[in-house]
Amino acid sequence: MKKKFIIFSSALMLTHLLVSAQDQNASAAPDTSSPFTLFYTIIILMLLILFFQTVIIRRLIGLVREQQYRIRHGREMPEEETKVTAKQGEDFFSRVFKALTRSNPAGKQKDVMLDHDYDGIHELDNIMPPWLQMILYGSIIFAVVYLLVYHVYDIGKLPHEEYADELKAAQIQKEARLKLVGASIDESNVKQLTDVTSLSAGKTIFIARCSPCHGQQAQGIVGPNLTDDYWLHGGSVNDIFKTVKYGVPAKGMVPWQGVLKPDEMQDVVSYVMSLHGSNPPNPKAPQGVLYSPQAAADSTAAKKDSTKMKS
Numbered sequence: 001m002k003k004k005f006i007i008f009s010s011a012l013m014l015t016h017l018l019v020s021a022q023d024q025n026a027s028a029a030p031d032t033s034s035p036f037t038l039f040y041t042i043i044i045l046m047l048l049i050l051f052f053q054t055v056i057i058r059r060l061i062g063l064v065r066e067q068q069y070r071i072r073h074g075r076e077m078p079e080e081e082t083k084v085t086a087k088q089g090e091d092f093f094s095r096v097f098k099a100l101t102r103s104n105p106a107g108k109q110k111d112v113m114l115d116h117d118y119d120g121i122h123e124l125d126n127i128m129p130p131w132l133q134m135i136l137y138g139s140i141i142f143a144v145v146y147l148l149v150y151h152v153y154d155i156g157k158l159p160h161e162e163y164a165d166e167l168k169a170a171q172i173q174k175e176a177r178l179k180l181v182g183a184s185i186d187e188s189n190v191k192q193l194t195d196v197t198s199l200s201a202g203k204t205i206f207i208a209r210c211s212p213c214h215g216q217q218a219q220g221i222v223g224p225n226l227t228d229d230y231w232l233h234g235g236s237v238n239d240i241f242k243t244v245k246y247g248v249p250a251k252g253m254v255p256w257q258g259v260l261k262p263d264e265m266q267d268v269v270s271y272v273m274s275l276h277g278s279n280p281p282n283p284k285a286p287q288g289v290l291y292s293p294q295a296a297a298d299s300t301a302a303k304k305d306s307t308k309m310k311s
Contacts, residue, residue, distance in 0.1 A: 187242040187245060190265075190266050192237045192269070192273055194274070198267045202267035202268040202270050202272070205268040205271075217278070219282055224284060227275045227279065229276075230291065232287055233288070237273060240273065245257045
């Protein structure tokens, strides 16, 4: 008996440790699929199955003993011996099972018969099974605790609050991913953006950082006019990004890679390119080489063809 109790207690303790470890992992890295709940449910079901199997096996052993006695002696086992055998067969599991399934003794219906009589049908005042009572009382306790936790003291979060938190967490993850994507932008993969948000951000940066040399409308002051077709260091999005990133120190253009983030440089480059042909007042005279997007595309294609021929 003691040995079985120790084994059962050890199993419960091991289950508790496993569940606690799973709970810590779930809290460290939240997962919407809730693996902790599934794990916990499986463990409880396994323990319940093991419990009922043990009780059934013990009862079968008692029945086998009575049958063996009947075969050997040709008569039923005496009541005193039956009680001794039943007592020997009782263990922790059997007592718990009996306590959970306690009911009125069979054959004593008259003791629990009520005075109600409906066409010869009598009502019995049977005992509610303890396991059903536990469910009933547990539901009542749960309802009271739920009311206090979620609606009186606001300790827990209601479903719509948890949903709002999930949305915030998703937004934070989205921003983190965008930062990683923004950090990987360089002159080889930069794109010209046309959305209002990016152009507005680029304009803010341009006014704050670039307008002292290029003017509020990019008409050119110390630096060149950025709205015409002439460029000193190339007019493609890749060329302009490269100029902004590394600068041209010999001509007074400072490098901005230590000040602006890659995605910020992409925004300001996109804004500058959106000003092409805006014809601001008092523009500075053209400087550099005439840039044509079509000519640049043809030149790039020609270089690729020549490379293929050489290979």
